[in-house]
Amino acid sequence: MTETVSTTTPTSTPNEFGYRRFDLGSFQFTRDEYFARITWPTGSHLMEVGQFLHVLVRTMGQDFFFGWVFFDDVFGTVNHYGKIELFAGTYSPAHRAAGAAHSEYHTAEDMHALFHAIATDWISAGYDPMADSADAGSPFGPKGAPATASLSRGFTPIPKRMLGLAGDVPARSEEAGQHVNRAFADMYLDRPEISPEPGFEGRLHAINAFDHIARSDVSWIPSVVSVTKDSITCMSSEEDRLRITHGNDRPEWFIQLTDEIHWDIADKDTGAPVGRVVMRPGDVAAMPADIRHKGYAPKRAMLLVIETLTPGLPELYAEGKLPAHPVEF
Ligand SMILES: [Fe+2]
Incomplete structure (x- = not known):
């Protein structure tokens, strides 16, 4: 386990598809037309970019959930409530056996900054990772116009006692423009x-x-x-x-x-x-x-x-x- 304090640093030059690279600690994140590529000192991993972005925006919106978020069998995060563990292969027996597993701790603030920066640069108009598959559009291809879909919708604040109490978080309503699915x-x-x-x-x-x-x-x-x-x-x-x-x-x-x-x-x-x-x-x-x-x-x-x-x-x-x-x- 590596204790790392660092900030997200995008490379200044976009790649041939228009996307920037992002680094946190010794992890590097790049994308091409179809895949997100994650690289760490002892290995690298490829993931379908829609899968990566879909999980990334939900993980960010839910403040890293309780416990583990597996993006797939190899890459993910663990919420230690204050520190976030960023791992690759740590919970994959084959990666552990091959010496390719790697974990680092980062602050929640640095992790949020990383995920926000990636989401901002890698999501283009025409793709909505918060939508269900039938309505999400396509995450593939070169970078397009800036995205317009809200990535924070659906994440409601935690009520102090109960939804709808005076002074507490309101329940969703027709009056607020929130229609029944x-x-x-x-x-x-x-x-x-x-x-x-x-x-x-x-x-x-x-x-x-x-x-x-x-x-x-x-x-x-x-x-x-x-x-x-x-x-x-x-x-x-x-x-x-x-x-x-x-x-x-x-x-x-x-x-x-x-x-x-x-x-x-x-x-x-x-x-x-x-x-x-x-x-x-x-x-x-x-x-x-x-x-x-x-x-x-x-x-x-x-x-x-x-x-x-x-x-x-x-x-x-x-x-x-x-x-x-x-x-x-
Ligand atoms: Fe669960």
Whole structure:
């Protein structure tokens, strides 16, 4: 592991396709018409550029998620909450065996600067990495006009207590120009009636969380809908595939709310297949702390995720002081 403090430095001269190179620590990032190329002192790796950019903008928008983000089986990040581990081959047995694995720690600020600089230079008009595959356009070819699609849409601030409370983050609404996705047009999305007893006015609150999620413009982006001490409830809509393979640093509870999601589960350290979970409405799964998973949704589906933010929890799982599986059958 290398402790590195450095800043993102693009080369001043674009390559023959119009794209600049970006460096952070001893990693170098270049792209051509079809591929992102990542180079580090002991190796290099090629990745389809749409896959790379799709994961990059989501990782940036979600502030590096919980735990691991695998761009693919070779390259990714680990959130150590303050420092970000940038790795290549570290969780690939073949790379480790060949001595080609490499990891560095960088500040979250440097990582954000790197990802922002790459996204700004490598994404052109006509490609929207936040959109689902059918609407995303093409990431391929030489550099074109500057991109116009918002890369920050869909990432809502975390409510202090609950969506829609006075002074808190608002729920999505028609009034704000956030329309119901076509996949949820058949859902009954009324608003709850709130009738407090005298003396409790302003202290009782309710929203239709389904309505909030049905109006999300992007998929696979969890929205925090409530916070209770160290427990947060997230909801999201999922369509097509999650191109991020997420590695847990704590168990995650999944409750399938609508439609269907298929999850490929693999060992976090090796990528060896562990199983496939198919979730239909009402199904509940506890995703263990020692796995990586990747999801597929044939039709846009709603998922509720419960995360536990107890301080020090990732270390307890990493050191084996808590079982990776929260339930024994
Ligand atoms: Fe996860």
